[in-house]
Amino acid sequence: MSKRVRVRFAPSPTGGLHIGGVRTALFNYLFAKKHSGDFLLRIEDTDQTRFVEGAEEYIIETLKWCGIEPNEGVGYGGEYGPYRQSERKPMYRQYAERLVEAGHAYYAFDTPQELEEMRERMKAAGNPAPQYNWATREYMKNSLTLPSDVVKQKLEAGEPHVIRIKMPRNEEVKFEDLIRGWVSFQTNQVDDKVLLKADGMPTYHLAVVVDDFTMKISHAFRGEEWLPSAPVHVLLYKYLGWEDQMPLWAHLPLILKPDGNGKLSKRDGDRLGFPVFSLDWTTKDGERQSGFRERGFLPEALINFLVLLGWNPGIAQEIFTLDEMVERFDIARVHQAGAKFDFEKCKWFNHQYVQKISNSQLADVTEKILAEKNIKAERAFVEHICGLVKERCTFMNDVWDNAFFFFQRPEKYDVDAVKPKWTEEKRQFFDLLISRFEDLNTWENSEIEKVFKDLAAEKNIKVGELQMPFRIMLCGGKFGPPVFEIAHTIGKNETVERIKLALTNFNF
């Protein structure tokens, strides 16, 4: 009987949540649902200097928007709280001290300056990345080098100190990663990580194992950037006597920049013109970072795109509902290699999903844009327009760009599309067309087309040669739904007015 599946998404509230975080949350969610387990949200706010107001709410809102809500944790309650690490502060120290007593950790009194000096000295001696480890700790101020009475005295005097893990010498630490298989490390290569900081807060290393253990986490998924410190966590489970309760690890591949090298960062969005955050976010410096939601993405599309970045069910199908993802998801099929973010493909997914959406939903978004432009329109009309141009929309807020001419007359004309083939005969055709249109009693699509084509035949001009100028008169450019559909939709009077207006402008 295996234990209940409990997974957690544990972000730090340091700003907007970028899509790498969203994907980590998604994989956790899918795994939890797949195994009828729990999905919890834990906030890792142990670094008080990096805490950002509002970031926690942002994370919760993102999860809600994406439809991958936790069922336990910050904002959701549960039996294993508190779920904010800052609120758990009092419980970490005892574990760190337990480790000290057992000889697996020690007090270190080195000041930041002393640490800096040590590093400078080592660098000067040719070590590019000095560590506080099995070798250097011998020369530092800690409970391993200082006489015990001095240590006791410092502790009692309340001298600032940290607790560091004492990495063993010449040992191999290995564990089986759900995605990568067996991974092993030599302890000599790992430094004596700080477990408890001078301010009494735990570092990530201590907090993640204490919390995962006490919250009964069964599977721990996190980004690949954590792999190098995994041996510290594995050892901590061992030293704390929780080895048999250690969650199964899975280190997720990174999401990389579309161009060049490195992992996707906040900067790449601005540089290449696409969002990397879930929602719009304004930093306290007033810097605005755009989000997928405001950009016009549908959460289902974003999720669908993200689930396939680093995971593949092995079938040709690419469009999945959340339920289908849950059904097919398998952590063992997550890739080992990082994946480059491809905005074109991301847009394709959104286009697919926009096509499925109702005209009414599209109209909701479009009405807001119309309101901003002070344009009033009947709801039914807006919905009809949305239906007409939907297939041309990649984003939810694309309707205006594809349909503005239904709401206002063109402000300029694509003269290059008309001028070269414009003739006096064509002008006469349109003059006549105006009166033919005015004589019409009804204004049906087919009827408009018939009148237009009959007149073209009378004047012996090819219909195709006339349709383009007609389109330019109505829309201003070479785009949009079928012309007769446009004429029908804007109505007879407006159509006639636009022809007249265009004719006065077509002076070539």
Added chain:
RNA sequence: GCCGCGUUGGUCAAUCGGCUAAGACGCCUCCCUUUCACGGAGGAAUGACGGGUUCGACUCCCGUACGUGGUACCA
């Protein structure tokens, strides 16, 4: 530098020792449409390199190269 992880078309990727190497995005051509888009039909484009193991290697092993991550009292 050291350590970890990785490497199938431009990108996402299938393949679990039998490959004439799927599919999707993007790109190109054609058809539809005398617009744009959608849709349809085609096309170009891939196993980093070198050694093994094997009847047979994209698949397994080793080395090299390259990429990526870590190397903080940040997560």
